[in-house]
Amino acid sequence: MLLILTALLAGVTPASAAAPPARVAGTAMLVDNGPAANRITLVLIGDGYTADELPRFRAQAAATWQALSSVEPFRTYASYFDVRRVDLVSPESGLGPSSPLGMHFDCGGTPRLLCADDAAVSHYAGPTVGPTYMIALADSNAYGGAGGSGVTTLSAGSKDASRIIQHEMGHTVGGLGDEYDAAPGGQSDFPNLSTQDASALSSAHAKWWRWLGAADPSGGVVGTYRSANGLYRPTQDSIMRTLGAVYNLPSREAIIESLYRRLDTIDAATPPPQAGPVAPGRLLTVTPLPLAGGRRLAVSWTVDDRPAPSSALRDGGLSLDTGALALPRHCHAIVRAGVVDTTDWVRDEPFRQARMSASVAWSVGVY
Template identity: 35%
Template sequence: MRRRGSNFLTAAMLCAAGFAAAPAPAGAADAGPSKPTEWREAFSPDGTITRVKIPRQAEAAPSRTDEQAAAAADVIPIQNSGPSDSRFDMVIVGDGYTASEMGLLRQHAQSKWDEISTTAPWDKYRQNINVWLVNVVSNQSGVDNDPTEGVNRDTALDMGFFCGGIERLLCLSEPKAQAYAAQAPGVDAIVAVGHTTKYGGAGYPSLATVAGGNEHSGRIAIHELGHSVGGLADEYFTPDTTYPGGEPGEPNVTTDPSGSKWASYLGQSTPDGGAIGAHEGGSQYERGIYRPSQDSLMRSLDKPFNLIGLAAMDQAIGSKISGVAPGTSEQTPR
């Protein structure tokens, strides 16, 4: 079955078209008309997140050879909970793993899924999610610019650090990653793991990249899934910036200082600490926009989702699952 994967990737490409066009924080430098730019999220080991502007990466469509390699890739079920048309399908692809390192790729993929699946609200639906591993075989082991800038390797997805000059920004060819992910029976989310122990990752409209061999990088994927699955906005901000637009569509940011957008949650204790209210700053802007809590996973990697984020993720994951009671493998009455 390819239908759900195709629909997901089509939506991701439409999202990508608007990603670079999103309003930028006031005062951000532009590379100029001759050098198109795009935004990426950069992650520090201390959990802080920043949005950085980098030269737009040249991402040609996969070649015929790439397409043939993707079509020939083995798809391994890390967890198969049922038919894709009634389950949430997460797809993990790898880069920088040679044919003899597929066992290591499986270990890294399993480790990332284990971390994701113990985080709320993924833990609630763990038994109702399919997790597919696409065995992406690279010609050389490792990723570009690891351990230092200037190291180049021949890999299937062109993954590498120092993306746009940012050391821990781990970029790849999104179209190539999508081509491999589309081989899975269904695609509702994509995580790309790189063969490296160096901390890093990046967020794309359709996927997240993480260092496969780094035990702390899984939080990057969980944050990015907040965007690609839950439709959540970032809750951090750039100092001395003012939000220029109207009411945003994301559920966790608002221009209303009373927080009426999440009125039913106001005053309730939230897992990331404190109570739900209206805190100024979010969606990369310091002023003129408000977030539900002081800190959450959409602001800092060392925090859980707040109540608003949990509700959005719960709805998004649960909407893909039918025929079972959440958190169980038992059939529900029809």
């Protein structure tokens, strides 16, 4: 009793009365779309949820992924992501000094800007394989979030949470800038912002010049529309300007290109091309990254750089029967499978050829 009284008088909480430390109660794969080495893993982790409040966090985590994967281009490319949830138990409910991820509003003097301690998020999220984005959910009903190069944050209890995460992941994945009038001026390094008008962009082959005049999903056409901060944006409206809108075409292209800077169009090839020559009669198979809705990337086959006969193709063009090539004895051929994303949401053809296509080759024949 004297020990407790002395500790209280000294302003120290005795160990027996201290709040329990933060701990990870478990993890769960919400979405498993394939090998982590060729997927982007979204790690969802919460701050300010006690053990009794974890069910709310789990529901909010599921809703976060649902919101993101419901808007294009994330909807079409949802299969490029794995989603892992980390159940972090906070010692106290809500955000505060004891929040294990250090999440807090008014970051940088902006009331709705929600920050987190990136190092703490990485610590509690644990090791990852392959490209990863961290999303920290705050147990708060206030409006707020943040996106960019660090941890993406979201006030998960906000009535606008689903629309906030769609906007913030535009920053994080596409490297997009804010298009609204109150955004800071002078920040034109983003792919969707410019100091130049349409004529200058076209002359310089800069920014979204390939899209100028194109009909946009947001309505109207792609051009250069000046915001109150002096910067030009591609369209009258977009998700980077108004919550609940859609990504305009230049922003969709930026997001898709970002995905392909991290992923390969080919998931697997059998037999492994590096295993050596393949005897005639074997079935060669290529597995491209899957798209949503049963769609897939374009697959083409060549034999010694000439189109493979259609009679040799199997499984809807994913496989080639080498036995159907009728190769002469003591001859060999190079069979190549190419996979490319032909989406019309990308107009940068040099990038498509460099990063959105890949091929594998086998040497087939009897030696």
